[in-house]
Amino acid sequence: MQGMAFLERFSRTFRQNPSTSKLLLVVALSGGTSGLVAYSDATPQNSSNIVDSAEPEIKKKKVVVLGTGWAGTSFLKNLKDPSYDVQVISPRNYFAFTPLLPSVTSGTVEPRSIVEPIRNIIRKKKVDIQYSEAECVKIDAANKKVYCQSNANANLNGKEEFFVDFDYLVIGVGARSNTFNIPGVVENTLFLKEVEDAQKIRKSIIDCFERADLPSLSDEERKKILHFVVVGGGPTGVEFAAQLHDFLTEDLAKLYPDIKNLVRITLLEATDHILNMFDKRITAFAEEKFKREGIDLKTGSMVINISDKEISTKEIKTGEISSMPYGMIVWSTGIGTRRVIMDFMKQIGQSNRRVLATDEWLRVERCDNIYAVGDCATINQRKVMEDVAAIFQKADKDNSGTLTVKEFQEVLDDICERYPQLELYLKNKQMHSLVDLLKDSKGDDVKESVEVNIEEFKSALSQVDSQMKSLPATAQVASQQGVYLANCFNRMKEVETNPEGPLRFRGEGRHRFRPFRYRHLGQFAPLGGEQTAAQLPGDWVSIGHSSQWLWYSVYASKQVSWRTRALVVSDWMRRFIFGRDSSSL
């Protein structure tokens, strides 16, 4: 039984030592006999000790986090200040690595390989974090309460309802799939947002094949059942179509030889091109590849209605309406606002907006101590032109009514930090500093000693706000926002005395924190057949097998835990060796 004992010891050490920084804890534990119990008890005790000694009188501030997606989880992972009492509320007790969802639809990766229980993540923290599996149904900003409903098995005596008080609220509930109120979408299509959606799609693909292979059907009926429609030519829709095509050609064609030639995949996109947030070279490559593979690509085609048997589309250019039968539709056209957020927006006077707005510090506008991160909100960027007079006044230290270059340069960093669109504008215009901008507006003969008045200043900055872009609804943005907000929470007291943000142009002093800045690290569009398009910062474009390997390495490295990393990689290997599973499970 030596082998046994070794394995047990090995596994215990591994489970208790998820990162090298926990060495101390593990050493302390390894002497004990009941290591596991000691661990779970030790964590809260440890953290409360720290708090007790540091601030013995202060009651811990209660932070409520809604959601365990990218934003919520990265917030929790990066929160280090033990002086908070954190309550996490989410209907999903796990974090899901959503970029791999399209891989789950075809069984390239197993659903469980891309999820990590949130309790696993928080129990490793020295912060006091509690999790409750429930959905927030109402946010009461005035009374600082959130109302929740448990979605656990209805068998257990109905839905449990409760409320939680908060001092700070972090909203990261994500978004829902947008149906654009097109009739029949909810009833007849499958979304691809949650892990369960991906599982449903996988089962549905197999169902279609099994159904079409029944002996009693005509080939005409079989063709209908084997018509797979993907609505939405964004990265998710395109990746799903590619995965489906691979699944068919690499695996299902062998198992359903009699019907494999009756399969059709149609990709519908309302605009003129698929992947239109990517470089044109990528779009062209993807469209070319799909056409070559027989995927029916219909751009400029808008879905207007879906019945239980047919999907109706309208050609945008000609207005022509046509219908086609289908076996399965996957709907992937973008995101909409969740009901709980809509209600919340009404409550706080944002009902005229489409999406919940925050400022650049991720604080929900018109709310104290409520933050929103990820897909459920967008940053309402401050326009330079709104504040241009205040900026001018602040910069004009001698109140001369004109700005010298020197005066201007003194506030330059603050302006760029507060209004990131300015930096972007300069970069796009290939200017090196604001001085160039002033030169540009006054003509080429400007000198270092030039002075501008308010009107000239306004005219110089007039085009800057055109560079404002709202951030894409991606995992990358949500994750960075979570990290940013956690760092703010970690240093809340520090910056009270030492504010580190830019100058307040409309007030006194400085902002406490630097505003959130998104750093785009590039984006992938897997196109099937072990080919991926990658668009990296600096418009560096790479398409093909090499990008696929880059994709494998990036996605493996970005996994939330060693467990999911090992599982995802072993899933890939399994697929290479054995192919994908076609059981109707």
Next chain:
Amino acid sequence: MQGMAFLERFSRTFRQNPSTSKLLLVVALSGGTSGLVAYSDATPQNSSNIVDSAEPEIKKKKVVVLGTGWAGTSFLKNLKDPSYDVQVISPRNYFAFTPLLPSVTSGTVEPRSIVEPIRNIIRKKKVDIQYSEAECVKIDAANKKVYCQSNANANLNGKEEFFVDFDYLVIGVGARSNTFNIPGVVENTLFLKEVEDAQKIRKSIIDCFERADLPSLSDEERKKILHFVVVGGGPTGVEFAAQLHDFLTEDLAKLYPDIKNLVRITLLEATDHILNMFDKRITAFAEEKFKREGIDLKTGSMVINISDKEISTKEIKTGEISSMPYGMIVWSTGIGTRRVIMDFMKQIGQSNRRVLATDEWLRVERCDNIYAVGDCATINQRKVMEDVAAIFQKADKDNSGTLTVKEFQEVLDDICERYPQLELYLKNKQMHSLVDLLKDSKGDDVKESVEVNIEEFKSALSQVDSQMKSLPATAQVASQQGVYLANCFNRMKEVETNPEGPLRFRGEGRHRFRPFRYRHLGQFAPLGGEQTAAQLPGDWVSIGHSSQWLWYSVYASKQVSWRTRALVVSDWMRRFIFGRDSSSL
């Protein structure tokens, strides 16, 4: 991209070459560019070629196989005669390794690791086999038809119905969970027969924990929700209780530290002991272990009613009735007959029986060319006493009215083969041959030359039938029956001229085949904590860690494919290293 190409080549070779016997095929394929297509086309062509050359005129006999469980799958795997046209009908398009179902409930093994698509299994065969995912709803024995209904997604225009003709029918539809008509069982308990059941149980366990950890509940309510009840102390119920206990102590206790002490597991068994088909040492060990671990073992306790909140039991000895609240109930008390089989039994005049009866050749009684294998049927063993006159007459070659030992010995093998209970009886009585039996009946002073008359013969055999036991409803029996029946089908023509079975005592000539004989290879009862009880042939009993390793090796080796073998083993390793997943997926 060398690595890529290598991997692709490797995976293609592996997938197309599941066993070394297919070497020829792979060599032929490796030259082609479109290997996959060539493969799927080649198989049917090959097999029809063989048939064409061998029997050019004869229409293939249509064999319909109902079910893809242990019996059906082992029949299909062992069927080699290409002169059949086989149609498989089953609502599950996969074979599931059911002995690992209890492991799936706790996530020790993933559901997909224990299933293999039936199409994967049959496409490797040289026999013409078609599969349809549908449930047989009616067997029409008179007209040799089965009526089927597709259970594929209702979204696809309702349920598809069709019928299939057969020349031979192999029924292997398995059984349903037996509720003994106790009220509330179907509504409020979870079964453990199908892969989906195991998935539901897993989700339900996590649901109970999440629900119990909500902040709004009292400890009293939490205790109710965390009360897990297992009904049935057979191997499945016991293994599930053990798995649940391991899951709680090894994984969930760490993640739910506040409520871990409120958990209770109750195991209810109506008889006096659990595992009562095992050796007493095993029963005692298991009961002792469970008590030590705090599992509440209630034997002699019968469930009489289950409401949505409480389960009511009656003590068999005292008649005392009591109720207790529960969070989850797993019902594992044995098997009952499926509706389609009940209807079929009425049709063929077996309605007075509890279970569908076959003869020792697995042929359904009173039916031509209909066979039943696995849990859906039992073998109605022929009693020696029913045929004793015929046996005597057949053995008495000289019609002297008495049997000499010599005459008797000539038919001895045939009798033992036809009536296996005789062999069992002799073994139990520690006799070496039938002669000893005769000696026994006539007293010790019998000589080799003794003769017995019919009455003495009857009295000698009178106790033999007491040894008849119906076979247990296990995977082992079903699997052996499938193999046996496939071998019969493979040699159907051969034995027409060369019957190999025992003498027909009530007719002329010999039986075509030897009757089915079950070879018990032993049985495991995993008890949790890496301990397993094993009872091997010859009443060899082993309990503890070493048996657990035996269990691992046997279950790994018995997997239906290399794919599932690799997956199951890697699941075990994953569990050792990372523990079990607790996501509510």
